[in-house]
Amino acid sequence: QARIAPSFSRDFNQNLGSGPLDRNTQWTYPPTGALKLNCDGAVARNGEASCGGVVRNSNGKFVVAFFGRLGRCSILEAELRAILQGTRIILERNVGQVILVESDSSEAIRIINEGCSRVHPCCHLVREIKDLSTQLSRVSWSYINREANLVADTLSRSRETTLEDVFIYESPPSCIFRLLLADSSATLQVNA
Numbered sequence: 001q002a003r004i005a006p007s008f009s010r011d012f013n014q015n016l017g018s019g020p021l022d023r024n025t026q027w028t029y030p031p032t033g034a035l036k037l038n039c040d041g042a043v044a045r046n047g048e049a050s051c052g053g054v055v056r057n058s059n060g061k062f063v064v065a066f067f068g069r070l071g072r073c074s075i076l077e078a079e080l081r082a083i084l085q086g087t088r089i090i091l092e093r094n095v096g097q098v099i100l101v102e103s104d105s106s107e108a109i110r111i112i113n114e115g116c117s118r119v120h121p122c123c124h125l126v127r128e129i130k131d132l133s134t135q136l137s138r139v140s141w142s143y144i145n146r147e148a149n150l151v152a153d154t155l156s157r158s159r160e161t162t163l164e165d166v167f168i169y170e171s172p173p174s175c176i177f178r179l180l181l182a183d184s185s186a187t188l189q190v191n192a
Contacts, residue, residue, distance in 0.1 A: 025147040027183040032058045035096040037086040039103050040152035041078025049073045051082035052155025054176065055090060060184040063095055065169040065176070067158050079105035080125040082156065085166060087132045097137035104149040112141045151179045
């Protein structure tokens with residue numbers, strides 16, 4: 001069961017700027033009418049895994065975010081579970097039908113795009129992601145640099161103090177507020 005987090009900042013989305021961003025190291029806006037889901041998984045030194053993600057619209061505005069406790073699992077499983085959880089949230093909330101999914105796990109993106117053998121330990125997760133995605137009009141999965149995925153990285157490591165397995169944020173939690181603002185206001189640096 002997911003729990004809805006109370007509002008942190010009602011005016012957050014009104015304060016966002018817009019502008020082109022460096023695709024290599026900065027988060028980029030999705031096309032008009034699309035949503036972008038940035039996801040990340042993390043495994044702590046004690047072996048406990050977690051995941052996090054954020055959904056933003058084509059204006060860079062925050063839509064929803066999440067943090068999930070996963071117990072003990074591999075980093076690849078945590079990355080895939082982040083993608084799966086984010087996709088579920090988008091579908092449950094019916095917030096969009098065209099989704100760009102980004103992760104800084106090249107292996108997770110590769111096995112979603114290319115498939116994996118039935119004996120792969122994460123085959124069931126890949127299958128579940130693909131099955132859920134058939135409910136969307138269009139979905140793509142892309143690898144991005146960690147620098148462009150800092151919001152999801154921070155969420156995945158937030159260690160939210162909640163008993164729920166999944167904690168949903170209706171508005172940005174304080175741990176990502178500045179990162180969201182930085183993403184939305186970053187501008188492309190053109191070399192002269």
